[in-house]
Amino acid sequence: MIIPHEKFEGIYWAYLEDESKSLATKNFAPGVKVYDERLINYMNTEYRLWNPYRSKLAGAILNGLKEMPIKPSKKVLYLGSATGTTVSHVSDIVGEKGIVYAVDIAPRVMREFLTKCVQYRKNIIPILADARKPKSYYNLVDEVDVIYADIAQPQQATVVAENSEFYLKKGGKILFIIKAMSIDVTKKADITFQMEINELKNRGFNIIQTLNLEPYDIDHALVLASY
Ligand code: SAM
Secondary structure: OEEEOOOOOOOEEEEOOOOOEEEEEEOOOOOOOOOOOOEEEEOOEEEEEEOOOOOHHHHHHHOOOOOOOOOOOOEEEEEOOOOOHHHHHHHHHHOOOOEEEEEEOOHHHHHHHHHHOHHHOOOEEEEEOOOOOHHHHOOOOOOEEEEEEOOOOOOHHHHHHHHHHHHEEEEEEEEEEEEHHHHOOOOOHHHHHHHHHHHHHHOOOEEEEEEEOOOOOOOEEEEEEEO
């Protein structure tokens, strides 16, 4: 059985045969899988189970994310699309009237993203670019409601802040994944998380929530903030 998530529009609970439950989204590209997710048909609609061990956004929801700024019809700038595991669920959620601008720097990854995901989803605009140079995709991206960033790079907070200056609407939200080990392998993860959060505060963000992503991802945090 599938029922809507009690807090978040466009996100569902799937109740499974073994009495467990899983997050799920409505498949925007029926019949097509993006990773090894399970597809479920319920009342003539297809849903995709959303694996928190494969997608940090699902892990954050299960760990108690207070608010989900990614909703039907929203525009999202997604930095670090990789091959599309999480982007595909974001595309499911924003649906027909929304847009996902999906940036990745790696040509090989982008090729796989195009063949596995983008070609079936007309609400994704793929952008092969370096997120550290937001001006380079100025002619492709409009003002957005949300920036989601998962780029596993040093200076992640700076990259998010610079993209926000260009593209995030006033009052817009960010969902920012901090990978502690990409910033400083010698520091404790909590210290690195705090440094990145302080940088966001200095750049004009109000922090709404910080979530540790264990047990789904070790030494990763998700920060929800408004601009
Ligand atoms: N968000 C993805 C998901 O949940 O399915 C996983 C993202 S993976 C951890 C990080 C991605 O960021 C990689 O695909 C990498 O190529 C990309 N990346 C790293 N540095 C980048 C940069 N400067 N600009 C754009 N993409 C970058």
